[in-house]
Amino acid sequence: MTTEKRRAPAGAAVLRGEITTAIRRALMQELAAVGYGRLSIEAVARRAGVSKTAIYRRWSSKVDLVLEIVAAAAHGKLPVLDTGTLRGDLALLFQAVAHALRHPLASQIIPDLLAEAARNPSIDATLRQVLHARQQEIGGRLVTRAVQRGELPADTDPDAAIDLIVGPLYWRLAIARLPLTDSYLDNLVESVAVGLGADTAVPRQRDSSVVS
Amino acid sequence: MTTEKRRAPAGAAVLRGEITTAIRRALMQELAAVGYGRLSIEAVARRAGVSKTAIYRRWSSKVDLVLEIVAAAAHGKLPVLDTGTLRGDLALLFQAVAHALRHPLASQIIPDLLAEAARNPSIDATLRQVLHARQQEIGGRLVTRAVQRGELPADTDPDAAIDLIVGPLYWRLAIARLPLTDSYLDNLVESVAVGLGADTAVPRQRDSSVVS
DNA sequence: ACACGTCGGGACGCAACCGTACCGTCGTTG
DNA sequence: CAACGACGGTACGGTTGCGTCCCGACGTGT
Numbered sequence: 183m184t185t186e187k188r189r190a191p192a193g194a195a196v197l198r199g200e201i202t203t204a205i206r207r208a209l210m211q212e213l214a215a216v217g218y219g220r221l222s223i224e225a226v227a228r229r230a231g232v233s234k235t236a237i238y239r240r241w242s243s244k245v246d247l248v249l250e251i252v253a254a255a256a257h258g259k260l261p262v263l264d265t266g267t268l269r270g271d272l273a274l275l276f277q278a279v280a281h282a283l284r285h286p287l288a289s290q291i292i293p294d295l296l297a298e299a300a301r302n303p304s305i306d307a308t309l310r311q312v313l314h315a316r317q318q319e320i321g322g323r324l325v326t327r328a329v330q331r332g333e334l335p336a337d338t339d340p341d342a343a344i345d346l347i348v349g350p351l352y353w354r355l356a357i358a359r360l361p362l363t364d365s366y367l368d369n370l371v372e373s374v375a376v377g378l379g380a381d382t383a384v385p386r387q388r389d390s391s392v393v394s
Numbered sequence: 395m396t397t398e399k400r401r402a403p404a405g406a407a408v409l410r411g412e413i414t415t416a417i418r419r420a421l422m423q424e425l426a427a428v429g430y431g432r433l434s435i436e437a438v439a440r441r442a443g444v445s446k447t448a449i450y451r452r453w454s455s456k457v458d459l460v461l462e463i464v465a466a467a468a469h470g471k472l473p474v475l476d477t478g479t480l481r482g483d484l485a486l487l488f489q490a491v492a493h494a495l496r497h498p499l500a501s502q503i504i505p506d507l508l509a510e511a512a513r514n515p516s517i518d519a520t521l522r523q524v525l526h527a528r529q530q531e532i533g534g535r536l537v538t539r540a541v542q543r544g545e546l547p548a549d550t551d552p553d554a555a556i557d558l559i560v561g562p563l564y565w566r567l568a569i570a571r572l573p574l575t576d577s578y579l580d581n582l583v584e585s586v587a588v589g590l591g592a593d594t595a596v597p598r599q600r601d602s603s604v605v606s
Numbered sequence: 607a608c609a610c611g612t613c614g615g616g617a618c619g620c621a622a623c624c625g626t627a628c629c630g631t632c633g634t635t636g
Numbered sequence: 637c638a639a640c641g642a643c644g645g646t647a648c649g650g651t652t653g654c655g656t657c658c659c660g661a662c663g664t665g666t
Contacts, residue, residue, distance in 0.1 A: 219431020224623060233645045293509040296569055300502045342578060346585055349561030357508050366554060373558055377589025434653055445615045
């Protein structure tokens with residue numbers, strides 16, 4: 183390999199970032215429009231206003247393209263949350279999830295890819311990495327802190343808690359596609375908190391409320 | 395139209411039920427294998443061991459085929475439930491849903507079609523008819539009876555209740571694809587019941603910092 | 607026994623897409 | 637300033653699937 187002796191690409195021989203950006207945007211739109219199953223490279227190229235070669239020079243195949251872009255888009259989303267109370271954490275988490283799923287692109291792409299993950303190991307692995315792992319981490323932290331505060335029983339199952347936290351919101355936004363109001367979110371916070379095992383009603387702190 | 399004067403088809407000129415059945419089965423398998431997006435009539439015909447014509451004689455297009463068969467398969471599933479208690483109703487409903495989603499075919503087909511419904515009005519309408527409407531009906535009845543028994547507050551929002559009931563189980567089975575144990579279901583029944591506003595757990599005192 | 611008429615099967619034309627090879631273009635580097 | 641070399645775009649063969657048409661086969665009703 184004489185790669186060391188060749189000079190680095192420069193000038194017109196370097197990838198133009200604007201075109202890469204256009205491909206990314208077109209892919210997301212196309213993914214939302216037709217889904218992963220019907221996704222075609224040619225359609226992405228048409229929508230982006232570039233040639234197929236421009237895509238194949240950057241990614242080797244359809245899965246590569248989708249995985250890289252989706253992973254990048256889903257990375258660094260949810261914030262670190264520590265409001266001091268279980269209900270505060272839940273409210274913040276729900277706001278973040280709701281905001282993410284309000285994007286029409288996300289609300290169409292995510293269910294589609296989750297369904298595709300059931301039959302495509304590569305997609306499954308990537309989604310588990312960027313979505314599930316992240317949710318488990320955040321949910322696990324949320325539960326752990328709540329247990330430490332004494333808001334939840336010590337034997338709370340983190341996985342079950344995540345189901346209870348994420349399930350209802352995901353169902354409403356991504357499946358049933360019903361509107362989401364502030365009062366609904368408030369009620370959901372209370373329902374989930376109580377369902378997890380927290381004391382009912384107004385957050386009367388039992389003792390020291392400041393734990394950080 | 396002289397259809398009245400023509401005699402009815404008979405003998406070899408009548409649809410053979412065995413072939414119709416083979417097509418149905420092949421469609422479900424193919425749908426689970428490649429999803430609605432990539433579904434092809436030819437693949438269904440190959441898998442069923444019949445000719446394309448056999449399919450086109452029965453259904454006019456791909457959407458017709460999928461909609462008719464899926465609607466039929468999803469029809470008459472969930473039982474009428476009235477166990478006398480909210481927790482009993484929930485346990486029974488969860489058992490039914492879990493049983494339905496245990497079928498690998500269903501657990502792959504349903505999320506796929508739900509995702510496809512976001513962009514295909516025909517599928518959306520059909521699914522709302524056979525799934526959502528049914529769930530809303532059952533969930534609504536469950537809530538109504540619980541309210542009448544005094545187990546739930548009178549102002550319980552049926553839609554929100556359905557999110558809380560169906561969401562966690564659907565998430566675990568269809569999205570996260572984690573295993574489902576009896577103890578998990580028991581805990582889920584209790585969590586959902588309490589989350590909906592029912593009195594906590596076994597008639598212990600609400601002090602219950604120790605919950606097992 | 608015969609005619610009826612739909613059956614399932616194979617073949618065809620058409621369209622879309624994949625992945626690649628080739629072409630002229632263009633900016634940087636020596 | 638000239639050569640380098642990857643750039644974006646077009647064209648191409650191969651593959652797959654759609655929807656339709658024609659064919660012989662076959663079982664019932666007259």
